Amino acid sequence: MKDTKHNDGVPIMDAEAIWRALRRIAHEIIEQNADLKSVVLAGIPLRGVEIARRLSEFIREVAKIDIETGTIDVAMHRDDVGTRAELPMVHASKLPLPLEGRTVIIVDDVLFTGRTARAAMDAISSFGRPARIQLAALIDRGHRELPIRADYVGKNLPTATREQIQVRLKETDNEADAVWLFKE
Amino acid sequence: MTARWNRKDLLGLRELSAEEINFILETADAFKQVGTREIKKVPALRGKTLINFFVEPSTRTRTSFELAAFRLSADVINISASTSSLTKGETLKDTARNLEALHADILVLRHSSAGAPQFLAQRLKSSVINAGDGAHEHPTQGLLDIYTIREKRGKIAGLKVAIVGDILFSRVARSNIFGLTKLGAKITLVGPSTLVPREFEKLGVTVSHQIDNVLPDADVVNLLRIQHERQRKEYFPGIGEYTTLFGLTKERAKLLKSDCLVMHPGPINRGVEIDSEVADGLQSVILDQVTNGLAVRMAVLYLCGGIAT
Numbered sequence: 001m002k003d004t005k006h007n008d009g010v011p012i013m014d015a016e017a018i019w020r021a022l023r024r025i026a027h028e029i030i031e032q033n034a035d036l037k038s039v040v041l042a043g044i045p046l047r048g049v050e051i052a053r054r055l056s057e058f059i060r061e062v063a064k065i066d067i068e069t070g071t072i073d074v075a076m077h078r079d080d081v082g083t084r085a086e087l088p089m090v091h092a093s094k095l096p097l098p099l100e101g102r103t104v105i106i107v108d109d110v111l112f113t114g115r116t117a118r119a120a121m122d123a124i125s126s127f128g129r130p131a132r133i134q135l136a137a138l139i140d141r142g143h144r145e146l147p148i149r150a151d152y153v154g155k156n157l158p159t160a161t162r163e164q165i166q167v168r169l170k171e172t173d174n175e176a177d178a179v180w181l182f183k184e
Numbered sequence: 185m186t187a188r189w190n191r192k193d194l195l196g197l198r199e200l201s202a203e204e205i206n207f208i209l210e211t212a213d214a215f216k217q218v219g220t221r222e223i224k225k226v227p228a229l230r231g232k233t234l235i236n237f238f239v240e241p242s243t244r245t246r247t248s249f250e251l252a253a254f255r256l257s258a259d260v261i262n263i264s265a266s267t268s269s270l271t272k273g274e275t276l277k278d279t280a281r282n283l284e285a286l287h288a289d290i291l292v293l294r295h296s297s298a299g300a301p302q303f304l305a306q307r308l309k310s311s312v313i314n315a316g317d318g319a320h321e322h323p324t325q326g327l328l329d330i331y332t333i334r335e336k337r338g339k340i341a342g343l344k345v346a347i348v349g350d351i352l353f354s355r356v357a358r359s360n361i362f363g364l365t366k367l368g369a370k371i372t373l374v375g376p377s378t379l380v381p382r383e384f385e386k387l388g389v390t391v392s393h394q395i396d397n398v399l400p401d402a403d404v405v406n407l408l409r410i411q412h413e414r415q416r417k418e419y420f421p422g423i424g425e426y427t428t429l430f431g432l433t434k435e436r437a438k439l440l441k442s443d444c445l446v447m448h449p450g451p452i453n454r455g456v457e458i459d460s461e462v463a464d465g466l467q468s469v470i471l472d473q474v475t476n477g478l479a480v481r482m483a484v485l486y487l488c489g490g491i492a493t
Contacts, residue, residue: 073214076228076256081490082289086188089210090486092217126223 009166009180012157018138018169018177021154022051025136026058028152029105036065038102038131042072044120045091047109050171051138055107070095072106074119099128105151109167111137114148139179141165157181189487193305193312196321197363205363208483209331215486216479218255228486229258232289236262237280238315239295244450244474245315245325249292252481258290258489280304290489293317311488319353324484325449326359328477330367332469333404335476336445341368346398348374348430349408349457351384352419356408356449361387372398375430378419395430399439406447407432407457427456434461445469 013021033039041056043049052069059067075090095104106120117135124133136152141159159165162184168175189207197205218226234253236246246262253260263283276295283291290311293301298320305312316322334340345364351357351373361384364371371389373380382391392398399405410426420426427433432446437459440446446458446468454460463470 076214076218076226076486078228081228081486082232083492084490085492086190087487087490088188089207090214090483092214094217097222122227126218126221126226128222 009182011178012139012165012181013155013179015177018154018179021138022054023058025152025154026055026062029055029136030059030063032151033103035103036063036067039067040070040096040099040102040104040130041067041136042070042095042104042106042120042124044106044108044116045071045073046172047167047169048107050169051109051136052105052107055136068096070104072120072123074116074123077119077122079115079119093123093127095124095127097127099124099130102130103132103134104130105134105136107136109138110165111135111140111150111153112143112165114144114146117148118146138167139165155179190491192488192491192493193301193314194323194484194488195302195305195312195314197323197326197359197366198321200363200366202366205327205330205366208327208480208487209334211483211487212327212331212476212479215255215482216476218482219475219479225255225257227257229253229256229289229489232256232258232489233287234258234260234290234292234485234489235283235288236260236292236315237283237294238263239265239276239293239300240316241265242294242316245294245322246292248474248477249313249315249324249481249485252478252485253290255478255482256485256489258485261288276300276304277307280308284308284310290485309493311493313484313488316355318355319358320355321359321362322355323359323363324477324481325356326363327484328473328480329356329360329406329447329449330363331476331480332447332473333364333369333445335472336469337403340364343369343403344372344401345369345404345406346372346374346395346402347406347408348395348432349379350410350419351375351380351408353379353411354408360406361389365389372402374398376420376426396436396439399436399444400441402440402444404445404447405432405440406449407452408449409451409453410456423456431456432458432462434459437462437465437467440467442467447473449473 041052043052071094073091073093134151137150138154140153164182166180168178292313292315294315298318301314374392448470
């Protein structure tokens with residue numbers, strides 16, 4: 001992972017744009033899930049967890065409902081174990097159980113190849129059998145390698161594969177909310 | 185958060201940094217949670233083959249590794265000394281090369297000679313996990329002991345840990361000493377001078393031959409099994425006298441602080457190094473050690489077996 005040098009990066013979204021995008025996604029979640037109480041927002045560490053928390057706050061403001069949130073770590077469900085020279089930290093997953101009859105919305109910061117979303121679906125199924133699984137991402141940068149699409153997208157951002165997208169959030173990165181594009 | 189793992193083998197805790205030990209413990213947290221899922225199995229090592237190669241007898245360690253491998257979706261073969269060609273005169277290296285020719289990805293080795301896992305790790309592409317080598321190290325036991333202390337007490341640094349019993353012959357003691365010392369615990373080794381020589385102080389620990397002086401201060405008491413099968417008569421006069429002088433009897437347990445943890449790597453000799461009332465008492469975390477051993481071994485297999493070699 002490259003160290004962030006913001007002077008090399010192109011700003012794509014600022015704090016205001018992220019705030020508006022997430023508030024819109026929250027409205028879409030409310031609109032598309034008549035049984036809002038059955039929804040679980042499952043964030044993928046690190047930033048997906050924070051985005052899920054923010055979405056739950058928007059939903060509480062608008063719909064006056066406390067929806068449950070969880071964490072879904074995908075490291076042990078990935079399909080590239082054994083191909084990397086170094087392994088990142090695995091975190092524990094936490095989901096409200098049982099999942100039967102519920103709608104689990106996977107929340108991530110960036111949707112790229114779709115492999116993380118696939119691993120997340122695999123992980124969720126080891127906890128039970130939810131009624132449906134949906135996918136929300138702040139950024140969809142394209143280049144899918146699997147037949148996966150997002151149900152809720154903050155911003156569609158066409159990119160080249162060699163470019164990097166970095167999402168920065170106050171709570172996880174100790175700097176102002178922003179999305180940056182880095183040319184390789 | 186930027187820590188990474190890049191070792192293919194786990195041979196001992198002596199060569200690990202405090203960061204690496206903490207990395208394993210935090211990975212084990214994630215794998216412990218897998219045991220609470222409806223489906224207690226993840227695909228992390230799908231398609232990998234693990235060989236449990238136990239040249240010395242062991243049931244609990246082998247079973248724990250086997251179950252850990254199953255939960256990671258690896259395929260497992262068990263080979264024990266009596267079923268291997270070692271009894272036909274094949275050398276350890278030849279046996280291991282044959283196992284590798286079968287495309288074994290991970291070799292879990294228990295051996296009576298110190299250094300056997302290192303010998304193989306240097307010669308094989310497979311991951312080698314030390315499941316106990318002679319009186320040298322038993323790193324996964326050390327890790328599960330440290331994990332259990334950390335889980336119950338929330339930290340390691342500054343804790344006073346007493347390790348009691350047959351230290352001289354104990355690989356469990358050595359792995360505990362290396363690991364706990366790196367994380368900042370203060371260790372006192374307790375036992376008869378024949379089994380706990382002063383030489384051990386070179387490892388940065390305190391040595392005591394008076395258990396009653398050590399117990400009142402201890403945050404953790406880790407009792408080691410008196411290894412009948414290794415013991416020669418000259419090391420102490422008899423089992424009865426050992427119990428009188430060093431056993432954690434019901435009476436002696438009254439010296440412990442109320443929040444002191446009582447640990448034992450098993451199998452326990454009830455009435456020898458520990459009384460039944462203490463082994464089954466509220467301060468005992470002996471069965472937590474067994475549960476945590478599974479999580480720790482899943483973490484070790486995932487980390488060592490999951491990197492590209």
